[in-house]
Amino acid sequence: MTTETEDPDHKENKKTRHSIGAKKNPDTETAILDAAADIIAEKGIGGLRMEAVARKAKAGKATLYRWWPSRGALLLAVYQRKKPSVCYRDTGSLYEDFLHFAKDLIEIWQGENGLFFKAIIAESQSDPDVAEKLKDYHAERLEALAAVVTRSQQRGEIPQNEDPTTRAELVIGLLWQRLLNNRLDESIDEHIKMLANSDET
Amino acid sequence: MTTETEDPDHKENKKTRHSIGAKKNPDTETAILDAAADIIAEKGIGGLRMEAVARKAKAGKATLYRWWPSRGALLLAVYQRKKPSVCYRDTGSLYEDFLHFAKDLIEIWQGENGLFFKAIIAESQSDPDVAEKLKDYHAERLEALAAVVTRSQQRGEIPQNEDPTTRAELVIGLLWQRLLNNRLDESIDEHIKMLANSDET
Amino acid sequence: MTTETEDPDHKENKKTRHSIGAKKNPDTETAILDAAADIIAEKGIGGLRMEAVARKAKAGKATLYRWWPSRGALLLAVYQRKKPSVCYRDTGSLYEDFLHFAKDLIEIWQGENGLFFKAIIAESQSDPDVAEKLKDYHAERLEALAAVVTRSQQRGEIPQNEDPTTRAELVIGLLWQRLLNNRLDESIDEHIKMLANSDET
Amino acid sequence: MTTETEDPDHKENKKTRHSIGAKKNPDTETAILDAAADIIAEKGIGGLRMEAVARKAKAGKATLYRWWPSRGALLLAVYQRKKPSVCYRDTGSLYEDFLHFAKDLIEIWQGENGLFFKAIIAESQSDPDVAEKLKDYHAERLEALAAVVTRSQQRGEIPQNEDPTTRAELVIGLLWQRLLNNRLDESIDEHIKMLANSDET
DNA sequence: ACCTAAGCGAGACGGTACGTCACGTCTTGTC
DNA sequence: GACAAGACGTGACGTACCGTCTCGCTTAGGT
DSSP states (O other): OOSOOOOTTOSSOOSOOOOOSSSOOHHHHHHHHHHHHHHHHHHOGGGOOHHHHHHHTTOOHHHHHHHOOSHHHHHHHHHHHHOOOOOOOOOSOHHHHHHHHHHHHHHHHHTHHHHHHHHHHHHHTTOHHHHHHHHHHHHHHHHHHHHHHHHHHHHTSSOSSSOHHHHHHHHHHHHHHHHHTTOTTSOOHHHHHHHHSOOOO | OOSOOOOTTOSSOOSOOOOOSSSOOHHHHHHHHHHHHHHHHHHOGGGOOHHHHHHHTTOOHHHHHHHOOSHHHHHHHHHHHHOOOOOOOOOSOHHHHHHHHHHHHHHHHHTHHHHHHHHHHHHHTTOHHHHHHHHHHHHHHHHHHHHHHHHHHHHTSSOSSSOHHHHHHHHHHHHHHHHHTTOTTSOOHHHHHHHHSOOOO | OOSOOOOTTOSSOOSOOOOOSSSOOHHHHHHHHHHHHHHHHHHOGGGOOHHHHHHHTTOOHHHHHHHOOSHHHHHHHHHHHHOOOOOOOOOSOHHHHHHHHHHHHHHHHHTHHHHHHHHHHHHHTTOHHHHHHHHHHHHHHHHHHHHHHHHHHHHTSSOSSSOHHHHHHHHHHHHHHHHHTTOTTSOOHHHHHHHHSOOOO | OOSOOOOTTOSSOOSOOOOOSSSOOHHHHHHHHHHHHHHHHHHOGGGOOHHHHHHHTTOOHHHHHHHOOSHHHHHHHHHHHHOOOOOOOOOSOHHHHHHHHHHHHHHHHHTHHHHHHHHHHHHHTTOHHHHHHHHHHHHHHHHHHHHHHHHHHHHTSSOSSSOHHHHHHHHHHHHHHHHHTTOTTSOOHHHHHHHHSOOOO
8 A cells, every 4th residue: 555554643642633713723833843853764865845734733734834934944843843953062172072072973974864865965065944944954054163273272272263164074074974965883083083183384 | 947957958869878888978977967957956965866967867767776786976976076176386375385375275165165065064974985985085185284294394483393293184174064063255364364373382 | 826815815805704703794695796706707607616716705605605606606606796787878960878888888799808708698598597687687688678779769760560679689699699609799780770760661 | 535536446346547659548538528428427526626637537637638638628528428428319390390399309408418508608608619619619519500400491390481490599599598508498389389380461 | 681679768647845835814013 | 802913724826847658750871
């Protein structure tokens, strides 16, 4: 059969959801995001169909499109709900800070989060909204990592006149490229070491 | 109408192509790849439809599917034909070599090649064939840039005991990340300088 | 956009109507019927949407459905308000009376009233309420025209033993058929002359 | 259940119809018209949904729309297939000819054919194609009946200088009006008699 | 010189999903 | 308690492509 599993026993199976007046019903939102997450888990992100989400969530397509006008928007919403956070540590050593950051992110990405993030990058090529959100997200990450670099500058580990985002961007670029080439399992120690060293020619 | 331009004056406009007997007509292959390339240039890879390719190439859908059984297969065939090459120079300075490479690649990517490449990355998330080919391509590029690093090592610019692909990967990671975030126009001088410097702690 | 004109300058543009307590607000009724009439004038009855009426009347859909539970009910309410009247003259000649009646009706129908009436006939095929009202209306018209025939009988123009509705029905049948076939502009003189003549075999 | 009856035992249940090349498959046409006719018989013409027809005929919606681009077109096609023909007799008396014609048509219209025809008239108010076809059909009918009148003129029953379509139109107008007002069962003898008489004032 | 077999264009076919629209019901908060 | 606002589940709409198919034509190579 190719039909939906009809989801007969979803969490808290309240028969039917109704409108709660002229405002968004949070139950509906939950049901839709749950449905989308389930489908993604079952068939992968490429198999996410708006129609199937609506059917599984027992929601109208109009409701779905009202709040998430595109596949990408829905994707982002599901991702935001489960977005794992990397903690940016302060070990006193830039190398250690970078390494922890990179290893944390790699670990997160090695699960289904990586699939998610790759799919979002892919989607951003065709959906401008997703592209913008992704850019924001990327900028945010960059800034957070740049803060780590700044601390290192304050400790005197690396030159103070360089832009802290430069090193941060190289770290993140490395990781994106690894993710997109399915090479997350390869070693990064040397790369991080190189990026954590001071450059005095 | 926003539909196909019907391509009234394509290269070698022989009114209609017919069978040339019990074997593949090379004109047909050319026409199909041309059509696909044109469509990708116009609407991006996401806008590539088998049906539109057949129409524009004045080919039957069966013919199309006979040789390129999937969107991914067609995509790769088009890409193989036009794969742009960066020349890896030897200026005697790693910084200069890196900078030239990066600027060349950025220039290439700023045209339609960038759209193409981003789309291939996106497609590779759902089509394993494309993913594999992309990985090969990436490895090849990495090796070529690593050769540049090796020359620098031989000149004594940078330590000889480091793996030359490490620096190469950081350069390429930076560029991928810039490409995918539509930030190709931002400065990379500092980044390249950092990656070209010797690291002596 | 082809959507509603939002009606920024409707009659009695009192910014917002509110409840006038625990009873029906007559302004609301007026606003709704006005809105419906306007929409019918613009797009025809086929284009009448409950949703659009509510929006244009700045009324809630619930309010609308409370009083006019169906499209047909609303339709009839609008029609009742604007029902155009033909005057049945008494010129002393059946031919003249018929001709005046027919020409008056044709003139009325050539404007938007014709569209309205055709639409009511169409609607009556699927809405029994409308069908019944239409039948009543038709009977009423028939009777009025039959009175004209009776006067002619009393003048001795035509035989007295015939049912006056017979001729009346033929006149009206002619006109309905002309209306429904969009042939209102064709000549009716000969037909009327035939129907006004005495029949002596 | 609100779902279709899935039609498990249709006439000649050939599992699946396929394309028969680049031209219309008559089996498909038959299946679709059968499905439409069945649905109309079940739920009435107002209950005819393109989607349900496609489902029941096991046809794609695209196929349906390819050949019958609107509900009205499909309606007409179904009607044409079953169009009952009135025979225009030649009894030697205009009264008899008219009466036979009228009674035949009334009998035909009293079954589901009448519902059909009324629905087509209704549909013609919103679908210009249907309107045109209806006008043609009406003109054809008018001409056929006018021929009856012409024969009567040749016999000398009625004046020769009058346009034969005039009487014909009055007959048909009467019948249309009766049909649309659900008054087919009322007497028409007097009306026919009046229309069959010679008018000499 | 004929025959066969494949390539080829065209496009119809059964499907799936799309994104939009209107339906009629509902709940909220305001007056 | 009437009201506007509008969210909700439902379901049909008409469109766009999918990948498969059958047709009738064209041509090369074997006979």
